Amino acid sequence: MSIEVKVPVLPESVSDAVIATWHKKVGDTVRRDENLIDLETDKVVLEVPSPVDGVLKEIKFETGATVTSSQVIAVIEEGAVAAAPEPAAKTEAPKAAVAVAAPAAKADTSGLPPGAANYAARNDVNPADVSGTGRAGRVTKEDLVKHVTSGGGARPEQRVPMTRIRQRIAERMMQSKNSIAMLTSFNEVNLSKVMAMRKELGEPFEKTHGIKLGFMSFFAKAAANALTKYGVVNASVDGTEVIYHGFADISIAVATEKGLVTPVLRNVENMSFSDIEGAIAGYAKQAREGGLKLEDLQGGTFTITNGGTFGSLMSTPIVNPPQSAILGMHAIKERPIAENGQVVIAPMMYIALSYDHRIIDGKDAVLFLVDIKNQLENPHRMLLGL
Numbered sequence: 309m310s311i312e313v314k315v316p317v318l319p320e321s322v323s324d325a326v327i328a329t330w331h332k333k334v335g336d337t338v339r340r341d342e343n344l345i346d347l348e349t350d351k352v353v354l355e356v357p358s359p360v361d362g363v364l365k366e367i368k369f370e371t372g373a374t375v376t377s378s379q380v381i382a383v384i385e386e387g388a389v390a391a392a393p394e395p396a397a398k399t400e401a402p403k404a405a406v407a408v409a410a411p412a413a414k415a416d417t418s419g420l421p422p423g424a425a426n427y428a429a430r431n432d433v434n435p436a437d438v439s440g441t442g443r444a445g446r447v448t449k450e451d452l453v454k455h456v457t458s459g460g461g462a463r464p465e466q467r468v469p470m471t472r473i474r475q476r477i478a479e480r481m482m483q484s485k486n487s488i489a490m491l492t493s494f495n496e497v498n499l500s501k502v503m504a505m506r507k508e509l510g511e512p513f514e515k516t517h518g519i520k521l522g523f524m525s526f527f528a529k530a531a532a533n534a535l536t537k538y539g540v541v542n543a544s545v546d547g548t549e550v551i552y553h554g555f556a557d558i559s560i561a562v563a564t565e566k567g568l569v570t571p572v573l574r575n576v577e578n579m580s581f582s583d584i585e586g587a588i589a590g591y592a593k594q595a596r597e598g599g600l601k602l603e604d605l606q607g608g609t610f611t612i613t614n615g616g617t618f619g620s621l622m623s624t625p626i627v628n629p630p631q632s633a634i635l636g637m638h639a640i641k642e643r644p645i646a647e648n649g650q651v652v653i654a655p656m657m658y659i660a661l662s663y664d665h666r667i668i669d670g671k672d673a674v675l676f677l678v679d680i681k682n683q684l685e686n687p688h689r690m691l692l693g694l
Contacts, residue, residue, distance in 0.1 A: 311360050313344060313382040315375050319602055324376045325349045326472055329426040332364045338384060345381065346422040346598070350476030351605050352569070353422055353598040356381070363388040371426070421565060422598050423471065424449040431456050443596070448565040473567045484626050489665040492624040495677045497684050499640060499655045502526050505687050517582035523637070524560065525584040527612055530683040530690060531635055532556040532576035535610060538676040540668050541661075542609050544630040550667050559608035559628065560588055562595045563617075569595055570628065572608040616640065622658045632668055635680070636660035 315325060325347040332344050338358040347354040366383040369375055420428060420435060427449050428435055438455045440447035457466045470478070484490070506521050513521040535542040535556045543552045556577045559570035571591040573584060594600045611631060615623050616639040625636040636659065643656045661677045683690040 309386045310365065311362070311384045311386050312380045313356065313359065313384060315347065315377055315379045315381055316354060316356065318349065318377040319606070322349045322351065322602065324374050325354065327369055327371050327373050327375060327381070328353060329422050329429075330367065330371060334364055334367055336364050337389065338362060338364055346426070347375070348423075348472045349602070350472045350479075352473075352600045352602055354602075355598075358384060360384060360386045362386040420447060421449070421596070423565060424452055427452050442565070450565060471567070473569075477567045480628065481626055484629050487629060488627055490627055490662055491665045491670070491673070492660050492662040493670070493673050493677055494622070494658060494660050495681050497657050497659055497681050498645065499523075499657055499684060502684055502687050503655055513582070517586070519582065519585045519589055521581065522585055522588075524588055524612070524614065525581040526684060526687060526690075527635070527637060527680070528558055528560070528573065528576055528584050528588075529579075529581065530680045531558060531610060531612060532579075533683060533690065534676050534679040536577055537679060538672050540672055541633045541663065541676045543632055543667060544609065545632065545664065545667060546630065553609045555609070557607050557609045559611040559631070560591065561611060561613035562592055564595045568613075569600060569605060570608060570611055571595065571600060571604045572606070574607075611635070612637065614638075616657065622660065624660060625662050627662050627664055632664040633673070633676075634662050636662070 318325065326349075328346040328348040330345050332338055338344065338361070340359065340361050341357045343355045344358050344364070345356045347356060362384045364382060365385045365388075367381070368383070369381050375381055424435075424447060427433075431452070433452055433456060435447045435452070438447050438451050441451055442448040453466070453468065502523065506523075510521045513519075539552050540550075542556060543550050545551075555575050558573045558576045560573060561568055561570050571594075573579065573587050576584065579587070591600070591604065594604070608628070609631060611625075611628050611634040613625050613634060614637040615625075616637050620638050621641065622638055623636055625634045627634050638658045638660070640655045640657045642653050644651050645654050645656065646652075647654070659677065659680065661673055663673045
């Protein structure tokens with residue numbers, strides 16, 4: 309029985325998808341729930357599993373083709389078994405030995421993310437020959453591109469099409485630049501008490517909850533508390549109307565080899581520190597492995613981004629429409645500061661709030677940023693909701 313494989317139903321915000329990688333070819337045996345193909349939308353990479361056991365009978369669209377929601381992309385013959393390869397015909401042994409070059413071994417791309425594996429296959433690159441700069445030395449797509457473009461000639465260059473995700477990021481950034489009256493305010497935070505709390509409670513926290521106590525949970529919780537006080541920072545513009553949200557759905561910026569994605573933590577005002585850390589760790593893992601779902605990225609009333617992970621000391625983050633504000637974290641540096649009339653060395657971080665000045669006045673933005681500073685400099689009070 310022939311079974312059609314269709315593009316998953318895409319949400320209204322996603323019009324189509326591009327076939328990034330076929331993991332099977334016509335005639336291959338497939339198993340139920342085995343991934344057949346990677347579809348790249350402008351937000352995430354979707355995996356399309358086989359609905360049945362059988363043999364892949366027909367592929368209707370090749371890699372690079374654009375497909376739409378519910379479109380048939382392949383046909384599987386349910387219950388069929390792939391034909392065994394025909395035995396090689398016996399031939400007389402040659403009278404004299406002839407040297408024959410062994411076929412090149414196929415590069416192992418099984419440990420790569422879908423985008424990197426597809427790039428390696430297209431450009432005939434063996435990941436084993438490339439030095440990885442990702443986590444735990446993992447080879448990323450950027451490593452492969454650098455490897456390809458650095459070889460041959462004194463001035464190498466290569467023209468590479470933007471991925472759908474990168475195109476979408478570019479589009480959103482230009483939308484923000486052209487439609488928002490954006491302004492950025494700065495402050496600095498003494499994180500000595502947060503660091504002392506992590507040092508004192510980090511080990512029992514990890515033993516109790518099975519996850520490390522990071523900095524992001526402090527910032528996310530402080531932001532959620534501040535958003536309840538300064539609702540306009542949590543609002544969004546819709547035409548000539550302002551929508552005030554009675555909940556803090558905070559988008560957390562996560563860097564991936566395909567670009568920046570912002571999975572959403574829902575109702576952060578009601579989440580515990582362990583809830584926040586667990587959700588962030590889960591999203592980060594899914595983002596690196598290409599497992600984020602479209603619904604994970606939709607919504608969000610406010611964004612936090614941490615350029616300090618890569619060493620940024622200060623920046624002006626760009627607002628993600630239709631949100632009206634974004635909080636930027638940066639690198640923690642020990643600096644001399646004045647405290648109670650004395651000069652002391654403290655772990656300091658610059659924080660930045662970029663906001664839509666059409667609806668958020670400077671006063672509200674500054675008070676919001678000061679509120680976050682006060683919470684982080686008094687984390688015990690923050691935990692008690694004071």
